[in-house]
Amino acid sequence: MNKPQSFSGVLSPVLTPFNEDLSPDTERFVAHCRWLLEQGATGLAVFGTTSEANSLSVEERLELLDALIAAGIAPAQLMPGTGCCALTDTVRLTRHAVGKGCGGVLLLPPFYYKGVTDDGLYANVAEVIERVGDDRLRIYLYHFPAMAVIGYSLDLIERLIKGYPSVVVGLKDSSGDWSNTEAILKRFPGFDVFPGSEVFLLQGLHAGAAGCITATANVNVSMVRNLYDRWQTPAADALQNEITALRSTIHAYPMIPALKQIIAHYRNDAAWRAVRPPLVHLSAAQARSLIADLEQKKFALAA
Amino acid sequence: MNKPQSFSGVLSPVLTPFNEDLSPDTERFVAHCRWLLEQGATGLAVFGTTSEANSLSVEERLELLDALIAAGIAPAQLMPGTGCCALTDTVRLTRHAVGKGCGGVLLLPPFYYKGVTDDGLYANVAEVIERVGDDRLRIYLYHFPAMAVIGYSLDLIERLIKGYPSVVVGLKDSSGDWSNTEAILKRFPGFDVFPGSEVFLLQGLHAGAAGCITATANVNVSMVRNLYDRWQTPAADALQNEITALRSTIHAYPMIPALKQIIAHYRNDAAWRAVRPPLVHLSAAQARSLIADLEQKKFALAA
Numbered sequence: 175m176n177k178p179q180s181f182s183g184v185l186s187p188v189l190t191p192f193n194e195d196l197s198p199d200t201e202r203f204v205a206h207c208r209w210l211l212e213q214g215a216t217g218l219a220v221f222g223t224t225s226e227a228n229s230l231s232v233e234e235r236l237e238l239l240d241a242l243i244a245a246g247i248a249p250a251q252l253m254p255g256t257g258c259c260a261l262t263d264t265v266r267l268t269r270h271a272v273g274k275g276c277g278g279v280l281l282l283p284p285f286y287y288k289g290v291t292d293d294g295l296y297a298n299v300a301e302v303i304e305r306v307g308d309d310r311l312r313i314y315l316y317h318f319p320a321m322a323v324i325g326y327s328l329d330l331i332e333r334l335i336k337g338y339p340s341v342v343v344g345l346k347d348s349s350g351d352w353s354n355t356e357a358i359l360k361r362f363p364g365f366d367v368f369p370g371s372e373v374f375l376l377q378g379l380h381a382g383a384a385g386c387i388t389a390t391a392n393v394n395v396s397m398v399r400n401l402y403d404r405w406q407t408p409a410a411d412a413l414q415n416e417i418t419a420l421r422s423t424i425h426a427y428p429m430i431p432a433l434k435q436i437i438a439h440y441r442n443d444a445a446w447r448a449v450r451p452p453l454v455h456l457s458a459a460q461a462r463s464l465i466a467d468l469e470q471k472k473f474a475l476a477a
Numbered sequence: 478m479n480k481p482q483s484f485s486g487v488l489s490p491v492l493t494p495f496n497e498d499l500s501p502d503t504e505r506f507v508a509h510c511r512w513l514l515e516q517g518a519t520g521l522a523v524f525g526t527t528s529e530a531n532s533l534s535v536e537e538r539l540e541l542l543d544a545l546i547a548a549g550i551a552p553a554q555l556m557p558g559t560g561c562c563a564l565t566d567t568v569r570l571t572r573h574a575v576g577k578g579c580g581g582v583l584l585l586p587p588f589y590y591k592g593v594t595d596d597g598l599y600a601n602v603a604e605v606i607e608r609v610g611d612d613r614l615r616i617y618l619y620h621f622p623a624m625a626v627i628g629y630s631l632d633l634i635e636r637l638i639k640g641y642p643s644v645v646v647g648l649k650d651s652s653g654d655w656s657n658t659e660a661i662l663k664r665f666p667g668f669d670v671f672p673g674s675e676v677f678l679l680q681g682l683h684a685g686a687a688g689c690i691t692a693t694a695n696v697n698v699s700m701v702r703n704l705y706d707r708w709q710t711p712a713a714d715a716l717q718n719e720i721t722a723l724r725s726t727i728h729a730y731p732m733i734p735a736l737k738q739i740i741a742h743y744r745n746d747a748a749w750r751a752v753r754p755p756l757v758h759l760s761a762a763q764a765r766s767l768i769a770d771l772e773q774k775k776f777a778l779a780a
Contacts, residue, residue: 196564196604228562228589231569232534259531259562261499261753266534284755286531286588288624294755301499301754321591323626324755450564451604452587452597452627 180312180343180366181253181277182384183216184375184398186391187224189433190238192448198234199445204245206392206437211251214399215391218247219280221255223321223348224389224430229450232263236270249275253387257282257316261298265305278312280346280387285322292330299334303341311341318348318370325349328361335362346370346387356381372398373421376414379405389429390421393436393475423467431456432464439465440475483615483646483669484556484580485687486519487678487701489694490527492736493541495751501537505749507548509695509740514554517702518694521550522583524558526624526651527692527733532753535566539573552578556690560585560619564601568608581615583649583690588625595633602637606644614644621651621673628652631664638665649673649690659684675701676724679717682708692732693724696739696778723776730767734759742768743778 188210191202207218220242221227221235230238235254243249256267256279264284271279281302283295303311315334319325326334326345334342347355348370355369359381366384369375375386375398391398394417401413424432431449435456438446447455456464468475491513494505510521523545524530524538533541538557546552559570559582567587574582584605586598606614618637622628629637629648637645650658651673658672662684669687672678678689678701694701697720704716727735734752738759741749750758759767771778 223589229564229587231563231565234563234565260534260537261532262534262537284532286526286624287755288626290755291757294757297757298754321589323591451601452590452593454594454597454600 180384181217181314182366184214184385184391184395184402185217185219185253185368185387186210186215186395187219187222187387187389189392189430189437190225190227190230191434191446192450194445194448196448196450198230198238200238200241202446203238204242204247207242207247208245210391210395211247213396215395216385216399217251217253217277219253219255219346219387222280222316222387223318224392224433225255226430226450226453227255229453232258232266235267239271239274243274250277252276253278253280253314255280255282255316257284259284259286261301264302268302268311269306269308272306272308272311275310278314278343280314280316282316282318282322283324283326285324288323290324292327292333295324295326295330296333296337299342300337303338309340313338313342314366314368315342315345316348317345320348320350328357331358331362335365344368344384352377355383359383371421372401373418375401375417376405376410389433390417390424392433393424394420394473419471420473423471423473424464426467427456427460427464428453435461435464436468436475483687484520484617485669487517487688487694487698487705488520488522488556488671488690489513489518489698490522490525490690490692492695492733492740493528493530493533494737494749495753497748497751499751499753501533501541502748503541503544506541507545507550510545510550511548513694513698514550516699518698519688519702520554520556520580522556522558522649522690525583525619525690526621527695527736528558529733529753529756530558531561532756535561535569538570542574542577546577553580555579556581556583556617558583558585558619560587562587562589564604567605571605571614572609572611575609575611575614578613581617581646583617583619585619585621585625586627586629588627591626593627595630595636598627598629598633599636599640602645603640606641612643616641616645617647617649617669617671618645619649619651623651623653631660634661634665638668647671647687655680658686662686674724675704676721678704678720679708679713692736693720693727695736696727697723697776722774726770726774726776727767729770730759730763731756735767738764738767739771739778
């Protein structure tokens with residue numbers, strides 16, 4: 175495989191803050207991206223599930239990406255989500271990202287139709303690659319069956335790697351199923367696999383994973399990065415246990431509203447609570463309970 | 478309820494033909510819409526699931542709708558699908574449809590996130606209504622859990638009707654579950670319920686349904702319309718049996734590619750076979766088999 179540069183380490187799928195009218199809050203978005211990189215994120219998977227990206231129009235995504243780059247964030251550190259239901263939307267977002275020099279794109283399959291075939295999903299990725307027609311394109315497949323329902327099977331991954339070895343270079347596995355992650359790692363050596371949760375970071379690294387791409391990084395990226403840096407040291411198990419426990423505490427609440435609530439609390443910035451429907455922000459009672467849970471367990475969140 | 482005009486009868490969710498480069502084929506689209514109305518469709522649910530609408534960009538939908546109206550199709554007969562994952566897309570499409578005088582819109586829930594709450598789905602519809610802010614807006618909820626996974630529960634329907642009685646006026650039930658359709662009909666008298674399959678047309682009409690909105694109408698609308706017109710005559714059971722058998726024959730194949738194949742065959746126009754990925758057109762063997770099945774059963778398709 176010809177991979178001049180690739181992602182590794184701890185990527186954060188960045189939360190998207192909204193203004194009171196639910197328009198994207200560019201200023202807070204840029205500031206949060208800067209903070210994540212300062213805290214140790216090795217890359218930013220903007221416009222993922224955590225980002226409510228599918229709740230944004232194509233134009234809103236394009237504008238946010240341009241704003242990030244204009245603000246001085248290195249495009250090589252960006253892996254925007256560009257996989258939409260509509261081929262033409264996916265092509266437009268992917269072409270734009272590549273043109274701007276993004277290090278890669280994270281590609282959800284077209285997720286409206288269920289029961290589609292691997293042939294159809296292969297054709298979708300192939301059309302995107304052919305239409306974008308740019309050697310610089312690096313695709314990371316985004317496998318998240320709990321949301322997309324459809325996903326990338328092992329056989330499909332193999333066909334895509336064989337068809338486009340210099341383009342289809344990695345995958346985010348948000349299946350939450352370690353046996354699937356492990357099977358991909360074993361079958362495709364050199365393919366950059368990122369578990370979609372830091373819970374699998376240590377065992378992932380032992381099995382050859384490139385790192386992880388995890389929602390929780392929005393509030394604990396320095397902790398996850400610390401494990402990534404020290405995974406071969408005696409401290410690794412304790413660090414893994416700590417971040418696993420933190421995720422479990424947060425995951426008792428709806429994930430995206432909970433992460434936004436944590437940021438709102440620790441930055442003393444209530445505007446961060448806003449989500450777009452169909453999501454709803456935490457109730458006041460949930461918010462109190464979440465923060466109490468975190469403080470009781472003495473998690474040191476540097477939000 | 479204040480309903481100056483409403484849909485009833487047999488609506489067709491119109492297939493979207495594509496050019497060789499997979500761009501929407503406006504000319505064939507307009508011609509097909511005209512043909513459906515001539516054959517007896519009482520309305521056109523353009524941009525539904527059958528239309529591969531979620532495989533189209535917002536701009537492609539806007540252009541097709543404008544082309545239809547420019548070609549002389551009465552907007553009052555149009556019920557475009559406008560429900561997207563992104564609130565801003567849904568608002569844009571809905572506002573445009575209302576501005577053009579469309580008789581109603583068919584509203585999928587925002588279908589990316591799973592496990593969302595009725596509160597979140599209510600907020601989504603409410604935001605659309607408030608942002609469009611036009612008395613002429615008529616919303617038909619589009620309940621299709623096999624594709625969207627999430628859907629409109631009975632309690633949510635009740636909240637929406639109570640909140641916006643002159644706007645939320647009907648529902649297409651594509652659950653395929655007659656007990657759900659029946660429960661909606663019983664609980665909300667005066668609400669315009671359309672089963673999403675002609676298989677339920679006769680029992681639907683007996684239970685107070687407004688008609689049906691069915692994919693198969695793309696190839697058999699005159700047969701379905703005939704049953705709608707004669708449902709209180711002795712011929713009704715036989716007519717229902719015939720269209721049920723036809724659907725069953727077609728449904729042995731992937732529905733959308735099969736419908737396009739039927740049109741391609743009977744109009745001798747291979748261009749009609751094209752679908753956008755992730756769908757794939759029927760193989761030559763499937764196509765032969767489908768047509769043989771139809772001819773063996775002597776279905777008189779006037780495609």
